Amino acid sequence: MxxxxxxxxxxxxxxxVVARLHEQGVPxxxxxxxxxxxxxxxxxxxxxxDFDGYLSVNGHVLSMGGLRSVWVRRPGEPxxxxxxxxxxxxAETRQxxxxxxxxxxxxxxxHPRRAEQARHKPWQLRVAHSSGFAVPPTVITTAPRVAQQFxxxxxQVVVKSASGPPPGEPPVxxxxxxxxxxxxxxxxxxxxxxxxxxxxxxADIRLTCIGDRLFGARKTAxxxxxxxxxxxxxxxxxxxxxxxxxxxxxxxxxxxxxLAYAAFDFxxxxxxxxxxxxxxQGGQFGFIxxxxxxxISDAVALWLSxxxxxxxx
Amino acid sequence: MxxxxxxxxxxxxxxxVVARLHEQGVPxxxxxxxxxxxxxxxxxxxxxxDFDGYLSVNGHVLSMGGLRSVWVRRPGEPxxxxxxxxxxxxAETRQxxxxxxxxxxxxxxxHPRRAEQARHKPWQLRVAHSSGFAVPPTVITTAPRVAQQFxxxxxQVVVKSASGPPPGEPPVxxxxxxxxxxxxxxxxxxxxxxxxxxxxxxADIRLTCIGDRLFGARKTAxxxxxxxxxxxxxxxxxxxxxxxxxxxxxxxxxxxxxLAYAAFDFxxxxxxxxxxxxxxQGGQFGFIxxxxxxxISDAVALWLSxxxxxxxx
Numbered sequence: 001m002x003x004x005x006x007x008x009x010x011x012x013x014x015x016x017v018v019a020r021l022h023e024q025g026v027p028x029x030x031x032x033x034x035x036x037x038x039x040x041x042x043x044x045x046x047x048x049x050d051f052d053g054y055l056s057v058n059g060h061v062l063s064m065g066g067l068r069s070v071w072v073r074r075p076g077e078p079x080x081x082x083x084x085x086x087x088x089x090x091a092e093t094r095q096x097x098x099x100x101x102x103x104x105x106x107x108x109x110x111h112p113r114r115a116e117q118a119r120h121k122p123w124q125l126r127v128a129h130s131s132g133f134a135v136p137p138t139v140i141t142t143a144p145r146v147a148q149q150f151x152x153x154x155x156q157v158v159v160k161s162a163s164g165p166p167p168g169e170p171p172v173x174x175x176x177x178x179x180x181x182x183x184x185x186x187x188x189x190x191x192x193x194x195x196x197x198x199x200x201x202x203a204d205i206r207l208t209c210i211g212d213r214l215f216g217a218r219k220t221a222x223x224x225x226x227x228x229x230x231x232x233x234x235x236x237x238x239x240x241x242x243x244x245x246x247x248x249x250x251x252x253x254x255x256x257x258x259l260a261y262a263a264f265d266f267x268x269x270x271x272x273x274x275x276x277x278x279x280x281q282g283g284q285f286g287f288i289x290x291x292x293x294x295x296i297s298d299a300v301a302l303w304l305s306x307x308x309x310x311x312x313x
Numbered sequence: 314m315x316x317x318x319x320x321x322x323x324x325x326x327x328x329x330v331v332a333r334l335h336e337q338g339v340p341x342x343x344x345x346x347x348x349x350x351x352x353x354x355x356x357x358x359x360x361x362x363d364f365d366g367y368l369s370v371n372g373h374v375l376s377m378g379g380l381r382s383v384w385v386r387r388p389g390e391p392x393x394x395x396x397x398x399x400x401x402x403x404a405e406t407r408q409x410x411x412x413x414x415x416x417x418x419x420x421x422x423x424h425p426r427r428a429e430q431a432r433h434k435p436w437q438l439r440v441a442h443s444s445g446f447a448v449p450p451t452v453i454t455t456a457p458r459v460a461q462q463f464x465x466x467x468x469q470v471v472v473k474s475a476s477g478p479p480p481g482e483p484p485v486x487x488x489x490x491x492x493x494x495x496x497x498x499x500x501x502x503x504x505x506x507x508x509x510x511x512x513x514x515x516a517d518i519r520l521t522c523i524g525d526r527l528f529g530a531r532k533t534a535x536x537x538x539x540x541x542x543x544x545x546x547x548x549x550x551x552x553x554x555x556x557x558x559x560x561x562x563x564x565x566x567x568x569x570x571x572l573a574y575a576a577f578d579f580x581x582x583x584x585x586x587x588x589x590x591x592x593x594q595g596g597q598f599g600f601i602x603x604x605x606x607x608x609i610s611d612a613v614a615l616w617l618s619x620x621x622x623x624x625x626x
Contacts, residue, residue, distance in 0.1 A: 036504060037455035046438045047450035047463070047510075056456075082503070088479035089504050095475035096453045096505035099435025113430045122412025125359045136362035140409045142350035143369075150360070162412070163404035189350060190395070191402050192409035197360075 002027040003304045004055070004061050004101075007073035008034070013286040013297070014073050020301035029062045031055065034076030036097055038083075044100040053100045064104040069304045071109045074282075109260040109303060110281050118257050118281040121162050121194070125276075131252035132245070133276035136197040136267075146183040147193055149180045156198035158226060178226050198226070201273045205266035207242060208285050209259075210252055210299040216242040217288045218268070237291040246274055253279060260303065315340040315375050316617045317368070317414075320386035321347070326610075327386050333614035342375045344368065347389030349406055351396075357413035359550040366413045377417040382617045384422045387595075406577040422573040422616060423594050431570045434475050434507070438589075444556070444565035446589035449580075451509040457498040460506055464494045469511035471539060489541050511539070512588045518579035520555060521598050522563050522572075523612040527553040530601045531581070550604040559587055566592060571617065 003026055006077065007014045021028045031040055035057075044064070066104035078093035079085055096130070098112065112116070117123065122140050129135045139150045149209040151157045158176045165171065178198060187193075201221050208215040219239035222233045242250075254262055261284025266274040289296045316339055320327045327343070334341045344353055348370075357366035357377070366377040391406035392398055411425065423431070428440075430436065435453050440449045452463045453475065464470045471489045478484065491511060514534050521528040531553035535546045555563075567575055576596025579587040602609045 038505060041454075041456050041502075042505065043454040043456050043459045044435055045452050046435070046442065046448060047452055048378070051439050051442065084503075086479075088476070091476035091480075092474065092505055095433055095435060096455070096507075099433035099437075099475070100453065102430065102433055102436040103439035104348065113426050116429065117415065117426045120408055120412035120415055121361070122357055122409060123415040124412075126364045126416035129359065129364065135359060137470065139356065139358050139360055140413065141353050141354075141356035142409070145354050146356045146358075162408035163401070166399075166401035167404075189354075190397075191350060191392070192355065192405055194409075 001068035002029055002066055003068050003071065003306060004027050004028075004062060005030045005073060006033060006075040007071075007181045008032050008076050010073055013284060014071075016286060016289070016297035017071070017300050017304070020298050021305065024301060024305055026068075026301070026305040029055065029057050031057050031058050032076045032081075033093070033097055034080035036078055036093055038081060042097060042100060044096065044103065051103050053103065055100075061167055064106075066099060067101075067104045067106040068307060069109065070101060070287045071106040071300070071304055072112060072115065107260070107306070109300070111258070114258045115281045118262075118279070121278065127253055127256055128249075128276040128279065129133040131256065132249040133253070134273055135276045136195040136199050138194065140192055140194045141230045142189055147185045147188045147195055147303050148181065151179060151183065151185075154197040155181070156200075158198045159193050160194045160196060162192065162194045165241055172278065176226055198263050199267040199269055201267040201275075202270055203268040205240065205264075205268050205274055206237070207250065207264040208283075208288060208294075208296055209247070209254055209262045209264065209305045210296070211260055212251070213299045213303075214247055214250060215285075215288070215292075215294045215296055215299070216240040217292050217294070237288055239292045239294055243274070257281075261300070314379055314381035314620060315342055316381050316384065317341075317375060318343045318384045318386060319346060319388040320384075321345050321389050324387055325329060326597060327384075329599060329602070329610035330384070330613045330617070333611050337614060337618055339381075339614070339618040340454045342368065342370050342373050344370050345389045345394075346391040346406070346410055347393035349391055349392060349410055355410060355411065355413060357416065360368055364416050368413075377413060377419075380414075380417045380419040381620060382415060382420040382422065384613070384617055385425060385428065420573070420619070422613070427571045428594045431572055431575075431592070432590065437592050439587045440566055440569055441562075441592065444569065445562040446566070448589045449510040450513050451507065453505055455502055455505050457501045460498045460501045460508055461494065463508050464492060464496065464498075467510040468494070469513075470508050471511045472508060473507045475505065475507045486577055489539055500559065501615065504611070512580040512582055514580035514588075515583055516581040517551065518577075518581050518587055519550070520559070520577040520579065521596075521609055522567055522575045522577065522606075523609070524529055524573055524616045525564070526612045526616075527555045527560055527563060528598075528601070528605075528607045529553040529613070530607070531607050550601055550603045552607055556587070570594075574613070583617065 041056040055062045079089045160176050204219045206217045217237045219237045220235040263280045265277040285296045354369040368375045392402045473489050516534050517532045519530045530550045532550045533548040576593045578590040598609045
């Protein structure tokens with residue numbers, strides 16, 4: 001029974017998990033979908049009354065019947081490394097590769113279908129609220145008047161991107177930014193704005209969830225710092241206990257979204273409340289593990305190496 | 314309680330359903346996501362302890378709490394009609410629009426997450442087989458030797474695209490094509506090939522499924538015709554009774570894939586067996602309705618106008 005890791009060649013976080021799987025003696029195949037077809041050969045056979053398929057990667061043959069789990073880390077676009085790449089070749093290769101993998105009885109971290117839906121931040125806020133997290137008041141709007149009223153009501157408001165920074169090279173940093181009621185809101189009509197009540201925080205919290213294992217990490221904030229991802233605070237990430245109430249909400253959230261892996265960001269306010277900011281289905285964990293010493297890649301490797309409970313379609 | 318139809322402006326099939334909804338007096342809003350932001354304004358509010366949102370389209374205001382159902386017909390890319398379109402604006406607008414819609418308690422025909430997975434033809438074959446359909450032996454491979462062996466075993470084999478014809482203008486027709494064992498298989502290594510045993514057929518079958526309602530249609534084939542979509546047969550689509558065994562398989566298939574709408578293609582062989590070729594989650598039905606007189610758009614309108622059973626997240 002083999003673990004399949006879908007990721008690009010350069011991926012230090014995947015390397016950490018690969019090392020753990022090696023230590024545990026768990027068979028493992030690493031593949032970048034960008035290398036299909038080419039360095040990897042695939043065949044799916046729906047011919048003899050049932051389904052069978054295999055992937056052949058660098059001389060390793062991985063049968064779909066022997067697939068233990070699939071870790072979708074940072075996969076490239078299918079066929080991106082082909083000699084003559086094209087959108088159609090990518091579409092055909094995606095169909096062949098993922099159609100075959102979806103047909104296999106295996107466990108996913110995370111299933112692409114669930115990951116895709118979980119990427120929608122507005123939906124995250126809704127699920128977070130129903131799961132019992134404290135969620136800062138938020139509005140997403142293309143109506144300048146609504147944006148202005150929101151800022152007048154909450155006074156201290158941050159503006160964020162819903163989908164992340166604009167794509168392209170060189171990368172653009174897009175820090176969360178404080179705005180006030182005298183801002184110019186006319187631009188809101190040209191593209192949706194995500195506005196959120198600003199939570200003055202004494203710490204950033206990162207909570208990494210792998211199956212039912214939780215790793216809490218905390219970094220003391222600098223007074224007045226809005227976006228903890230940019231700028232130095234002089235503080236490091238340290239392990240922190242996860243309150244029982246938060247653990248229960250995480251469990252509800254991951255059960256509803258059907259995610260095996262999620263990285264949650266919270267702002268801890270002066271009273272110690274953890275405010276839900278984001279649940280990232282593909283969030284990094286390497287930097288947390290390095291600073292806190294928490295065995296996160298171990299937990300990922302253990303989750304991936306568990307055998308599947310029963311044959312599932 | 315309002316029905317939301319997401320589709321492009323030019324969509325005759327949607328027009329047919331819109332007419333039925335008007336007859337039934339069901340409130341309805343039609344929106345092309347390409348017109349957000351701009352002709353449509355959206356606001357989603359996660360501020361006051363719960364979620365609320367609205368869409369304002371041509372003076373009609375649609376509250377998320379009053380959403381009866383969403384029909385995802387042929388929607389354009391979000392923000393595609395913006396004065397300055399960009400991939401980032403599309404990503405932000407998709408997040409805002411679909412994040413808000415996913416947060417609403419409503420019924421979907423079809424939910425984009427389920428539609429996206431159901432587009433994978435290899436997975437369709439797997440689900441079809443488990444659901445009890447007769448499925449022609451099929452292989453999807455990048456290994457020339459496997460392709461050649463398949464053709465040698467089954468002799469009469471067709472080659473198809475997995476993802477449909479190549480995108481771009483002018484559109485390219487890509488008919489299903491018969492090949493023999495003396496074909497040149499070397500090209501298979503450059504892109505996955507889908508090979509399927511050829512079923513000599515006496516008719517094409519199109520089965521349209523809307524919730525639990527089934528409409529079977531049959532068109533007599535011309536001897537030796539491989540792809541019924543191209544060329545004239547001199548025969549028209551006629552209503553046909555759906556065998557009980559097929560109806561049960563359809564029920565299993567749509568329950569497992571969680572599709573409210575699907576259009577199935579079968580080949581009827583000389584013994585009368587219906588061979589599963591494809592389950593299309595977004596297949597057309599206008600041409601079937603026009604030729605057979607079956608009330609398909611009526612059934613779609615009825616499904617959309619049903620009230621939701623209970624509040625769901």
